[in-house]
Amino acid sequence: xxxxxxxxxxxxxxxxxxxxxxxxxxxxxxxxxxxxxxxxxxxxxxxxxxxxxxxxxxxxxxxxxxxxxxxxxxxxxxxxxxxxxxxxxxxxxxxxxxxxxxxxxxxxxxxxxxxxxxxxxxxxxxxxxxxxxxxxxxxxxxxxxxxxxxxxxxxxxxxxxxxxxxxxxxxxxxxxxxxxxxxxxxxxxxxxxxxxxxxxxxxxxxxxxxxxxxxxxxxxxxxxxxxxxxxxxxxxxxxxxxxxxxxxxxxxxxxxxxxxxxxxxxxxxxxxxxxxxxxxxxxxxxxxxxxxx
Amino acid sequence: xxxxxxxxxxxxxxxxxxxxxxxxxxxxxxxxxxxxxxxxxxxxxxxxxxxxxxxxxxxxxxxxxxxxxxxxxxxxxxxxxxxxxxxxxxxxxxxxxxxxxxxxxxxxxxxxxxxxxxxxxxxxxxxxxxxxxxxxxxxxxxxxxxxxxxxxxxxxxxxxxxxxxxxxxxxxxxxxxxxxxxxxxxxxxxxxxxxxxxxxxxxxxxxxxxxxxxxxxxxxxxxxxxxxxxxxxxxxxxxxxxxxxxxxxxxxxxxxxxxxxxxxxxxxxxxxxxxxxxxxxxxxxxxxxxxxxxxxxxxxxxxxxxxxxxxxxxxxxxxxxxxxxxxxxxxxxxxxxxxxxxxxxxxxxxxxxxxxxxxxxxxxxxxxxxxxxxxx
Amino acid sequence: xxxxxxxxxxxxxxxxxxxxxxxxxxxxxxxxxxxxxxxxxxxxxxxxxxxxxxxxxxxxxxxxxxxxxxxxxxxxxxxxxxxxxxxxxxxxxxxxxxxxxxxxxxxxxxxxxxxxxxxxxxxxxxxxxxxxxxxxxxxxxxxxxxxxxxxxxxxxxxxxxxxxxxxxxxxxxxxxxxxxxxxxxxxxxxxxxxxxxxxxxxxxxxxxxxxxxxxxxxxxxxxxxxxxxxxxxxxxxxxxxxxxxxxxxxxxxxxxxxxxxxxxxxxxxxxxxxxxxxxxxxxxxxxxxxxxxxxxxxxxxxxxxxxx
Numbered sequence: 001x002x003x004x005x006x007x008x009x010x011x012x013x014x015x016x017x018x019x020x021x022x023x024x025x026x027x028x029x030x031x032x033x034x035x036x037x038x039x040x041x042x043x044x045x046x047x048x049x050x051x052x053x054x055x056x057x058x059x060x061x062x063x064x065x066x067x068x069x070x071x072x073x074x075x076x077x078x079x080x081x082x083x084x085x086x087x088x089x090x091x092x093x094x095x096x097x098x099x100x101x102x103x104x105x106x107x108x109x110x111x112x113x114x115x116x117x118x119x120x121x122x123x124x125x126x127x128x129x130x131x132x133x134x135x136x137x138x139x140x141x142x143x144x145x146x147x148x149x150x151x152x153x154x155x156x157x158x159x160x161x162x163x164x165x166x167x168x169x170x171x172x173x174x175x176x177x178x179x180x181x182x183x184x185x186x187x188x189x190x191x192x193x194x195x196x197x198x199x200x201x202x203x204x205x206x207x208x209x210x211x212x213x214x215x216x217x218x219x220x221x222x223x224x225x226x227x228x229x230x231x232x233x234x235x236x237x238x239x240x241x242x243x244x245x246x247x248x249x250x251x252x253x254x255x256x257x258x259x260x261x262x263x264x265x266x267x268x269x270x271x272x273x274x275x276x277x278x279x280x281x282x283x284x285x286x287x288x289x290x291x292x293x
Numbered sequence: 294x295x296x297x298x299x300x301x302x303x304x305x306x307x308x309x310x311x312x313x314x315x316x317x318x319x320x321x322x323x324x325x326x327x328x329x330x331x332x333x334x335x336x337x338x339x340x341x342x343x344x345x346x347x348x349x350x351x352x353x354x355x356x357x358x359x360x361x362x363x364x365x366x367x368x369x370x371x372x373x374x375x376x377x378x379x380x381x382x383x384x385x386x387x388x389x390x391x392x393x394x395x396x397x398x399x400x401x402x403x404x405x406x407x408x409x410x411x412x413x414x415x416x417x418x419x420x421x422x423x424x425x426x427x428x429x430x431x432x433x434x435x436x437x438x439x440x441x442x443x444x445x446x447x448x449x450x451x452x453x454x455x456x457x458x459x460x461x462x463x464x465x466x467x468x469x470x471x472x473x474x475x476x477x478x479x480x481x482x483x484x485x486x487x488x489x490x491x492x493x494x495x496x497x498x499x500x501x502x503x504x505x506x507x508x509x510x511x512x513x514x515x516x517x518x519x520x521x522x523x524x525x526x527x528x529x530x531x532x533x534x535x536x537x538x539x540x541x542x543x544x545x546x547x548x549x550x551x552x553x554x555x556x557x558x559x560x561x562x563x564x565x566x567x568x569x570x571x572x573x574x575x576x577x578x579x580x581x582x583x584x585x586x587x588x589x590x591x592x593x594x595x596x597x598x599x600x601x602x603x604x605x606x607x608x609x610x611x612x613x614x615x616x617x618x619x620x621x622x623x624x625x626x627x628x629x630x631x632x633x634x635x636x637x638x639x640x641x642x643x644x645x646x647x648x649x650x651x652x653x654x655x656x657x658x659x660x661x662x663x664x665x666x667x668x669x
Numbered sequence: 670x671x672x673x674x675x676x677x678x679x680x681x682x683x684x685x686x687x688x689x690x691x692x693x694x695x696x697x698x699x700x701x702x703x704x705x706x707x708x709x710x711x712x713x714x715x716x717x718x719x720x721x722x723x724x725x726x727x728x729x730x731x732x733x734x735x736x737x738x739x740x741x742x743x744x745x746x747x748x749x750x751x752x753x754x755x756x757x758x759x760x761x762x763x764x765x766x767x768x769x770x771x772x773x774x775x776x777x778x779x780x781x782x783x784x785x786x787x788x789x790x791x792x793x794x795x796x797x798x799x800x801x802x803x804x805x806x807x808x809x810x811x812x813x814x815x816x817x818x819x820x821x822x823x824x825x826x827x828x829x830x831x832x833x834x835x836x837x838x839x840x841x842x843x844x845x846x847x848x849x850x851x852x853x854x855x856x857x858x859x860x861x862x863x864x865x866x867x868x869x870x871x872x873x874x875x876x877x878x879x880x881x882x883x884x885x886x887x888x889x890x891x892x893x894x895x896x897x898x899x900x901x902x903x904x905x906x907x908x909x910x911x912x913x914x915x916x917x918x919x920x921x922x923x924x925x926x927x928x929x930x931x932x933x934x935x936x937x938x939x940x941x942x943x944x945x946x947x948x949x950x951x952x953x954x955x956x957x958x959x960x961x962x963x964x965x966x967x968x969x970x971x972x973x974x975x976x977x
Contacts, residue, residue: 034791040806053545075314104698114695127710129960131910133937134953135713140351165702175895179865195694209861224799230344247343264802271797279789346941353727371944375726513834516813638942642922
């Protein structure tokens with residue numbers, strides 16, 4: 001069926017023979033679409049360089065400056081470095097947790113036989129179907145029972161626990177593991193490797209595209225997430241993550257755009273760099289044990 | 294219940310939604326002054342920047358609310374009904390030095406149920422008529438004070454690209470007309486909806502009438518996010534908004550001049566006031582300390598400090614409003630607090646939706662009122 | 670790798686033991702996630718199911734009302750006439766669009782083209798920015814005097830619509846926004862799976878004279894079946910639960926005129942505006958049933974791919 005290959009090579013190549021014209025059009029369309037993706041971000045950056053009254057207009061800043069950034073840096077509560085730290089801490093923890101727990105569980109569901117496996121997998125899927133808004137009260141009460149709410153400094157844990165593992169991660173990794181040929185594991189088992197060793201040394205390295213996908217999704221989702229942090233982190237200023245900074249500049253009728261945009265820019269850049277770093281794993285494959293199809 | 298404020302000790306968990314930077318700073322100063330006066334009480338201020346209602350709901354459901362917190366008028370009925378709020382009459386009775394007489398009656402009424410008071414308004418935001426003096430003098434028009442004057446003025450001020458009057462197409466604005474017509478959204482004890490009665494419908498009809506003649510436009514029709522923006526951009530000559538418009542104009546539209554006047558009068562003077570109270574939870578831990586903080590914040594000293602920038606208006610008549618806010622404060626005397634009963638959000642939603650439909654497709658005020666009444 | 674005599678011994682003597690060892694390992698691997706899911710998710714379903722039969726306020730139960738919440742829901746015009754149709758319409762359009770766009774982008778970006786990294790970043794970009802910022806931005810750009818109308822003017826289309834505030838165009842606008850934003854995430858999902866397709870298959874096809882288009886439909890598309898199921902499932906489930914964009918654009922009223930009211934927004938209103946937890950729970954249960962049904966149907970349609 002499907003085989004793991006050195007997928008460093010792309011799939012079916014673009015028609016090179018159809019003549020340069022086709023290619024140019026293709027690139028033009030691609031670039032136009034890419035531009036469309038960037039336009040809002042470009043507007044964000046432009047607005048962050050404006051003064052407050054200018055922000056409401058469709059124009060370029062008369063005298064662009066970094067005033068909004070300075071403003072945001074000084075006036076934001078409890079300070080950008082602290083918020084960055086809080087965001088990074090949470091995002092890294094959630095990402096590592098999802099990658100680790102997700103791959104373990106994904107592998108178990110894909111390859112190990114144990115009683116109730118199918119039923120439990122449906123349970124996992126079912127968790128995707130529960131809207132967060134429905135869970136607010138019971139989850140809060142559980143966290144409260146555990147002493148992880150209100151001003152308790154360990155309320156950081158409450159958000160971490162809620163986000164520690166997501167069904168999407170398990171689902172995605174399981175789908176990917178299903179496409180790895182069994183021969184690899186059988187070979188490893190014949191060589192005497194235990195289950196965990198097989199998983200860790202043989203299978204996991206082959207799954208870098210899926211692992212990268214999970215990592216990116218979880219990091220970015222946590223980085224931008226506001227729902228659970230706003231529920232639990234509210235009372236402890238030091239735990240406020242970057243999105244809290246964004247809302248500080250929004251008030252019912254008095255949104256202060258330039259510093260708001262400045263924070264959005266500041267919050268987006270790290271993700272962008274992270275994504276660029278990770279996306280190379282979509283090209284690199286695998287084949288540590290070199291299976292040819 | 295007499296409380297000796299100097300003897301009370303402990304920590305007060307004080308929570309509220311975070312407003313603007315300027316106000317946060319001001320509140321910080323007020324809390325410092327409090328700390329100086331009552332050194333035995335420690336205040337832990339937990340401003341919630343986002344999702345205040347969800348926070349409070351979660352904390353209430355866990356039985357651990359803050360000691361003192363903001364209670365928005367529109368939730369007051371629901372929270373009191375659910376037994377979450379501490380009745381304050383015993384505290385008032387035992388501590389007569391806290392004078393409750395100066396509070397504006399309509400505002401206090403929003404937090405009173407079955408003859409018990411459950412909160413004291415921390416500030417108030419009524420509506421007022423904002424006018425652009427340049428446009429008015431260009432059109433040779435005076436600031437309207439009655440419905441008839443409003444009709445003629447807004448028509449005279451309407452021209453190509455400028456609406457004479459901008460009023461949001463929603464109950465929190467049209468409601469002012471309803472009260473000016475002598476009607477009301479609810480009856481006095483909030484047990485019955487009176488919005489479909491003739492007097493109330495007259496108010497809705499005024500809105501429709503002005504809209505029909507082209508003199509009144511909604512922000513969507515003008516192309517602005519809200520009337521304040523329309524006014525600030527010079528796309529509307531007059532608008533009915535609250536004191537939040539002042540900082541918005543000064544920050545975002547510094548070149549637009551404005552004047553503030555009381556709302557015009559219909560059969561009566563009528564207005565809406567939006568307010569929030571300081572309240573103590575029934576399950577709060579340190580209610581006594583919370584009371585001490587409450588009577589400081591809601592007393593003349595604390596409130597004067599808090600409203601000194603004019604970003605918030607005092608809810609007591611023994612506190613002088615900041616400069617230029619007199620017309621707004623005058624409206625507090627006869628305003629109705631915009632807070633009713635727990636299913637009001639549904640009524641409001643139905644009203645707004647039906648009004649939107651009527652503005653686009655045509656219809657009558659009665660239809661809108663009936664739709665709202667049916668939603669309860 | 671040296672073989673441990675224990676392992677060799679096990680397998681030779683006792684297959685049953687091996688099976689139970691595998692079972693134990695399997696259960697151990699899933700233990701932590703399942704524990705978290707059971708307490709933080711499944712418990713919530715049972716809790717919601719339970720309280721949906723009560724008139725339940727913030728402080729707790731007030732009255733047992735049996736099926737009254739559900740019958741009220743059936744009679745609630747906003748729920749039946751707006752929340753459900755809006756949610757279904759949204760899902761029916763957004764899901765196929767997201768999948769098609771995600772797949773196209775993934776295939777394109779998987780090619781050896783110049784600027785591959787750049788395009789990959791560009792296409793994923795909308796997913797990176799925070800949802801709140803994007804919606805606010807979108808609302809701003811689609812105002813009557815905003816960028817969109819200005820650009821339309823350039824191509825000769827006169828428009829002074831306030832796209833997100835007009836009952837007719839509000840939901841479609843949000844749908845466009847959603848597809849634009851999440852296409853990058855779907856692209857990511859497909860990209861991960863595209864990597865697992867053997868190059869030799871394409872080489873063989875090329876030798877047989879198949880062109881790029883044929884290769885895509887005969888090789889790539891069918892081999893992505895597991896990915897299709899995954900993307901479709903996640904997409905549908907996400908679309909049925911749409912909340913953020915509606916809430917940020919239109920508030921808890923689903924303005925204008927409930928055009929943006931989805932089932933989850935309706936649920937949110939019942940929780941945080943009128944504080945009727947029992948009613949909100951009933952909405953949650955109904956939504957859950959919807960989602961489960963649709964997911965099961967999908968499973969039938971796409972089949973569930975097990976490795977051979």
